Amino acid sequence: MVTAMAAEPAKKESAPKVQPIKPKKARTLPWISLAVAVLVLAGAGTWFALRSNAGTSAGAAPRAAAPRAAPIYYKFDPAFVVNFGGAGSARYLQVGVEAMSRDAAILDTLKNNEPAVRNDLILLYSSQNDATLMTTEGKEMLRAATLTAIQKVLNEAGADGKLIEQVYFTSFVIQ
DSSP states (O other): OHHHHHHHHHHHHHSOOOOOOOOOHHHHHHHHHHHHHHHHHHHHHHHHHHHHHTOOOTTSOOOSSOOOOOOEEEEOSSOEEEEESSTTOOEEEEEEEEEEESOHHHHHHHHHTHHHHHHHHHHHHHTOOHHHHTSHHHHHHHHHHHHHHHHHHHHHTTSOGGGEEEEEEEEEEEO
16 A cells, blocks of 8 residues: 555656646736726716706806707788789789798898888799699798798898798788
8 A cells, every 4th residue: 555655646746736827917907997997088078968968057167059049030011912823813812921030130120121022022922823822832932932032132231131041921821
């Protein structure tokens, strides 16, 4: 038995010693630091973005971009009444029109130039035909032409006609 015990320690001594693998902290530490820094910056960016979208409150910094002004409407009164449809036709069109802007000064200019605008719109409306006015697409084209006519008169008056953003038909009767 002595020989068997002596042989065992010899086997142990002849086997190579395995060193435990040490983690390479020096290489992983910069990557972990970088990942943490990116997460912190992303979180801060998200917080600032959500904070600026929430609006301003007491003590909060004002927004960089000002909110759009509320729309203001100018109603042409009375409504436009024209005959249309060509020679021998006894068709009538009555249109209620309102112009929309966000600038009160341009609506004052529109009011001062209403006779010129009404003239151009009466000529525009009286040149229409049944087939165009009976379709939604035709009415939308007439609405766009109305906006263009109003903007043209304002531009000729020295104002910025593009400040009139939209025109709406508030009534539309064909007889």
